[in-house]
Amino acid sequence: MxxxxxxxxxxxxxxxxxxxxxxxxxxxxxxxxxxxxxxxxxxxxxxxxxxxxxxxxxxxxxxxxxxxxxxxxxxxxxxxxxxxxxxxxxxxxxxxxxxxxxxNFESYNQWIKQSVSNPSPLWKINLLVLLVLYPTVMLFNLLLKKPSFLDFPTWMLFGNFCSVAITGWFAVPWVSRLYHQWLEGKGTKKEQLLALISIFFTLFIVLQIFRHIPLRFW
Missing domain, CATH: 3.30.70.100 (Alpha-Beta Plaits)
Structure with missing residues (x-):
């Protein structure tokens, strides 16, 4: 071991x-x-x-x-x-x-780190993981309801399985390529700032979308 x-x-x-x-x-x-x-x-x-x-x-x-x-x-x-x-x-x-x-939230770090050539600050990596993990979990809970024949622990396992599969195989690699320059600190200060603003703006928009979905759908 x-x-x-x-x-x-x-x-x-x-x-x-x-x-x-x-x-x-x-x-x-x-x-x-x-x-x-x-x-x-x-x-x-x-x-x-x-x-x-x-x-x-x-x-x-x-x-x-x-x-x-x-x-x-x-x-x-x-x-x-x-x-x-x-x-x-x-x-x-x-x-x-x-x-x-x-x-483990931190375990996604390695897949982002492997896609960039220069070391990236941990806060940048965690922010990108949050960018894809939050909507993934929210959509899972919105679109799928627990069947009566499944107990809660099994349903939680299935939910985590889906979240890990989507983020680990698709979302995290995709978003790391999209923000490749920002992760490596390349580009001008203005470009770095715009990339950061776009992440927070996207999270804000996603949050507002989920907030305005009627309660009966949750």
Whole structure:
């Protein structure tokens, strides 16, 4: 397993964070299932590492956190959506096990960084990710409603799957090419300022559009 320091230094990985909620009586079964999952995921293309379950909250329900690392969003999604993983989780879900996943916002940085030749300030990269991530998540919630046969954790996983796929494969690479000059600090000060203004203006327009959609559609 790669160390956290080496991973941070390379920044060439994609993180997916899982929150697990289990009954204390199912603690042993949960740990066994995680061991089985780790044994399976190691055989998947692009796998880097997975943190052991970390207890973050105690009580009537135990809350654990794990972080999964792959080299690309595509390979991570293939594992998350795999038949092998679903079969291993099925038995736990029938006992009340709940989980939700969330892509690490910072993990998108590497795909933008790889598309530019000069180092880019972190705030610029995060701003571009926000530019595509916000409308993606909003449109998903607007256009798709949770089917009655799906539980909330599964629906959240599906939502994150869609957001990661759209932003990681299409939106982030596209917007990084569009703002290539701005990311690298090229051009005049006026051109740099206009690019920044256009980003904030686009976010403002998108915000106003979603604000004016009638409440019944949400």
């Amino acid at each position: 790669a160390s956290s320091s080496s991973l941070s230094a390379s920044n060439e990985y994609f993180e997916y964070r899982f929150i697990h909620k289990i009954n204390p009586l199912d603690y042993d079964n949960f740990l066994k299932s995680q061991e089985k999952l780790r044994a399976k995921v190691k055989n998947y293309q692009g796998y880097i590492s997975e943190d052991l379950p970390l207890l973050v909250e105690e009580g009537e329900t135990l809350v654990f956190e794990t972080i999964l690392r792959f080299d690309t969003p595509e390979n991570c999604i293939r594992w998350i959506d795999s038949k092998e993983r679903r079969e291993l989780l099925y038995a736990l879900e029938n006992k009340g096990y709940q989980f939700q996943g969330k892509a």
